[in-house]
Amino acid sequence: MIGLTLEEIATAVDGRLRLGAGADPQTVVDGLVDTDSRLIEPGGIFIAKPGEETDGHLFADAALANGAALLVVERELPLDVSQIIVPDSVVALGALATEVVSRVRALGRLKIVGITGSNGKTTTKNLLATVLEQVGETVSPKASFNNEVGAPITMLRLTERTEFLVAEMGASGIGEIARLIRMAKPDIGIVLKVGLAHAGEFGGIEATVTAKTEMVSDLDADDVAILNIDDARVAGMAQATKARVLWFGLDDRAAVRATDIAADARGTSFTVHLPTGEQSPVRFNVLGEHHVMNALAAVAAAHTLGVPLDAIVRSLETVTRAERWRMELLGGRDGVTVINDAYNASPDSMSAAIRTLAQISAASSAGRTIAVLGAMSELGDWAGEEHDRIGLQVVRLGIGRLVVVGPEARRMHITAINEGSWDGESVYFATADEAYDYLNAEIAPGDTVLVKSSNSAGLRFLGDRLGDLFS
Incomplete structure (x- = not known):
């Protein structure tokens, strides 16, 4: 501080x-x-x-x-x-952060980037911080420090030399992002996606939209709102901001976009295009095609801050994982790959991880694909329907085996076996220990195993155990 x-x-x-x-x-x-x-x-x-x-x-x-x-x-x-x-130590923490940000900003060099969205905040934060660290002193959150406690703790790491603050701003209700923005108003506000993550806490998808819109609604005319043109709910936020809008996405209308996307077990390659007409191939070593969108958001922010495209690409290509327990590649012995993605799970991120598993299968002649899935939390009234949808997706994408863990996730197993096209490919276990014993005996050379759940399900530790087993 x-x-x-x-x-x-x-x-x-x-x-x-x-x-x-x-x-x-x-x-x-x-x-x-x-x-x-x-x-x-x-x-x-x-x-x-x-x-x-x-x-x-x-x-x-x-x-x-x-x-x-x-x-x-x-x-x-x-x-x-x-x-x-x-009277309130959390309020005091925020007030101290506000004072520190204000004093550092008055020195004239600090630029603040705020990031929100139902998925991808931590990955985008890590990618952007990796790029900006090559340019100047950068402060960004450890892990997912993005709430009323974690965000100000991050802000309080600023020094007089800090040039960039990358602030991840999460919320579980309306007004929470606005509170963080009052501590550190962004020069650049990024909204990645609006999905069902935490929808149960928000009270519905429209309340989620309202909360995420807070990221851009208070930006000034000389600020920049970086918005996902491929998400209709995010695109609609352009009407709620005075800031200049910079679109990113896969749509041809996006100013920062990706083409020629190809995914495999080592990561994703694509060509990035800037509004200046510049373009460059990228060999992105983070597993999962869905992370291309996070990379584009980071590119858009870095470009806005004046970082040259070749420097952006060099930095992106050094990143080998999104974050601990996020599409993290483990294992290796006997050709077994364990993808530990069990720190968080929403319907969108669960679906994207399963699609990645299917793409790996299509690109490889190795062993089976095995999805080890736990519950998606904080979905409220949507929980049953969304767990059903994931169970159906596993079957329809031809995943070799489904292992469902925990009573809150059991509907995925029931839905999969009720689909009628499987005969024993889906199994259910009440605990992670039971699932581990089963997988210890079941996994064969060349298999690729995805472990995915919300943090509360605790399957990230099961993923680590499986990774150690085949390391």
């Missing part, structure tokens, strides 16, 4: 300052900020956040032992360290 005095921090968060021994209001603090006491380093700021299962105040002494110079708390604690007492 940029250096601020204790007094300046207290003013920014509208809190009451209680000084620790040896400190005074002008003491400067510039360490990292976090809500996890285990991650606090000497000189850092610990935000004591109450949670559903525990209370951050209980770990304040651990943060102090790790070298915390300041605690932001909701009740004064009997510890000899400077403390700022606030």
Whole structure:
């Protein structure tokens, strides 16, 4: 974090300052900020956040032992360290991030890119950050830090030298993206896709559209809204923004588009086209044709920020995975490939992963394809229908075997066997351990295994176990 005095921090968060021994209001603090006491380093700021299962105040002494110079708390604690007492520590975290972003922005070099969408935020963030890091100091979220806690923690990593902030902005309700934008208004706002991910939490697809539109509705006329022309709901957001619209997608009308797409087990190749007329082949080593759209969004943002096309392509070609547990290639022994894509799952991303598995099968004469699938969470009233649709897709795309794990996903198994064209190709297990025992005996040399589920289903650990088994 940029250096601020204790007094300046207290003013920014509208809190009451209680000084620790040896400190005074002008003491400067510039360490990292976090809500996890285990991650606090000497000189850092610990935000004591109450949670559903525990209370951050209980770990304040651990943060102090790790070298915390300041605690932001909701009740004064009997510890000899400077403390700022606030009514709501999460609100204070956001207020501090707002102050830091404002001060760095006033230096004149910082550009902010905001990314949202039902799918692809983390991949796009990683791709864009990889490109921009070659140009200047870039701050981007670790993992999927995209909510009211993770996003400001990322923003607070800014320094006076930071040139680019890539902010992933997620939401589970209307108003949440707008809240993050008030902390760090983007110069470039990207909307990737509007799908059924979290639709149960939002209360419907139209509420999801409303929430995602917040990414571009407050942009200024000299800002840029980067929108997916292939998604009608996203394309409609052009009417809600004053910003210049830059389209990306596969449609011929897109200013940044891809042609000549070809996917295999090693990744995807395509030709990228820019609005300037420039074009370049790309050998994209991230598995899954659907990630081409994420790459195009990253290209569009980097191009807008003035990065030359050859530098963009060089950076894209260095990326070998979207993120941990996202289309991650594991295994290798006996020609067995394990694709661990079980960090998140929506109907769109589940369908895309299954299509990728089918494409691998079509491009290879090796063994079978096996889909190990768990539940897609937060779908609300759409859950049953969408799990049915995935079960049918597995059958109709000719996937060799379906292994369904967990009671919340069982409808995929029932739908697959009811399709009538299979005889024993689909199996169901209540637990990941049972599925592992089955797969340990079932997987044969040359097989390709996709493991896909929402994070809550926990199948990412099953994917890791299978990867280790065949490493």
